[in-house]
Amino acid sequence: MSRVVIAPDSFKGTANAADAAAAIARGWHSVRADDELVARPMADGGEGTLDAFEAAVPGARRMPITVRGPVSSPVVTHWLLLPDGTGVVELAATSGITLLDPLAPLDAHSAGFGEAIADALDTGVERLLLALGGSASTDGGAGALSVLGARFLDADQATVQLGNRGLGALAGVDLTGLRPLPRGGALILGDVTNPLLGERGAAAVFGPQKGADAATVAVLDANLARLARLVADIDSETPGAGAAGGTGFALLVWGAAMGGGAELVADALGLERDIADADLVITGEGRFDGQSEAGKAPSEVARLAASRGVPVALVAGAITAEPRGFAASVDLTVLAGGSEPAMADPLRWLEAAGAQLAAETEAETQGETEAETQGVGPS
Template identity: 85%
Template sequence: MSRVVIAPDSFKGTAHAADAASAIALGWHSVRAADEVVTRPMADGGEGTLDAFEAAVPGARRMPVTVRGPVSAPVRTHWLLLPDGTGVVELAATSGITLLDPLAPLDAHSTGFGEAIVDALDAGVERLLLAVGGSASTDGGAGALSALGARFLDAERREVALGNRGLGRLAAVDLAGLRPLPPGGAVILGDVTNPLLGEQGAAAIFGPQKGADAATVGVLDDNLARFARLVPGLSPETPGAGAAGGVGFGLLAWGADMGGGAALVADAIGLARDLVGADLVITGEGRFDGQSEAGKAPSEVARLAAATEVPVALVAGAITAEPRGFAASVALTGLAGGAEPAMADPLRWLEAAGAQLASETGVVVAS
């Protein structure tokens, strides 16, 4: 009998991390029924971070809140209060791209994320963990900062519109009214190291995912640059400033510290402890690409596994970069015959992936 740990991130827009882990486990057990399988859903600061903390931390409580969504329609959501007084707020649950249809690259904003942070502050949290993946906007975090008390003014000293489009008329940024950080500070759970501006910045890299064509990407970047020039003492080149359409930049301006989302989640769920004595760990995400090695969940799982010399297998919806360091890999698109059928029934193909790995990794996992 072997011990297998299954620790995937969510397959964004198609399967939550917990469901993905269960499906892979079901497939594995269909081939190797006697094996011990431990599921540990992961997250990297994007969609599913609240779920990962809630599942891992006994006594975690959901705190309901209604906020303005990405284009201001009300969103009923929650943040998480941990027993030690830490508040976990997830941008994907308040201002996320999955909350918006159709996409609105110039007008989507992060205000609801800021409103949820304010709700946590009003509840008296001791510390904040701010999960910033999966945003719908490219507003530099201006929306979130406005909810926290900042003012964004045009040449006539009038408030500019929410969203990146409003930044194009920005003449002054007033941060004097910002709410103070909680006593224990705030940590940004980010999964990217991109700067705010330029070829690797928020607009160029993530704008197309949010509906921006080439011309719109240029407008988004110019407006972010205008914003950055008006924020004193913070370089737009700071690693992670481009996270979540620039929300990383806005939170850094507030005084938050940049942290590694996947590493903090892995620590919270005790993943390193679970890997001791394991014969194999299976991780995964919706798309394994060039960004996956920059602090996302699979790379963090692989890093922890390497420390205990546990082989790692990868399951991804699509694999577009060489999966270096993995003992085996399976793409759902390959199993299903394309992206459309894979996305239409992801749990079926995740189960099939688990079964395939159980069949093919016999040399890695002793019977």
């Protein structure tokens, strides 16, 4: 009997982390029914971070709130109050891309995220964990900071409109009214290390995912550069400044510290303890690509597994980069015969992936047993 830890991130827009873990487990047990499976849904600061903390921290309490969504339509959501007085606020739950249809690359904003932060401050939290990722906007976090007391002004000293489009008219930034951080400070749970500007910046890398064509990406980047010039005390090249459409930059301006989202979530889950006694770890996410090694959940799970000498397998909706460090991998797009069927019924294909990995493990185990029976082994 083997012990298998299943610790995927969410498959964004198709399956949350808990459902993904359960589907993989069902598939595994369909082949190897006697194995012990431990589900540890993961997150890296993006969608699902609140769920991961709620599951991991006894006594965590949901704090309901209605905020302005990415284009100002009301969104009923919540943040999380932990027993030690920490508030966990997730951008994806307030200003996330899954809350918006159709996409609005120039006009989506982060004001709702700021409203949830303000509500946590009003509640009297001791410190804040601010989960970035899955954003709909590329507004440099100006929407969030405006709620917290910053003023973004045009040449006539009028407030510019929310969203990146408004940054095009930006002539001055007044930060004197910003609310103070809570006593214990604020820590950014980031899932990327991109800078604010340039070819690796928020607009160039993530703008297309938010509906921006090449011409719009150029506008987004130019408007972010205008913001950065007017807030010269923070280096726009800081790793993570480009997270969540530049909201990482805004939070650094506020005084928050940059942290690793996946690492902190894994610590809260006690994942390293679970992995220590495992025979195999399975992790995954919706898309494994060039960004996945930069602080995403699968890379953190793989790091912890490697530190304990435990093999790790990857399941992803699509794999577009070499999955280095993984003993096995399953691409759901390949398994389903295309991206459309994979996305139409992700739980079915996640279950199939679990069964495939179990079958491969079963075959390896049988091969080892036969080799021992025949007296064949390492010399």
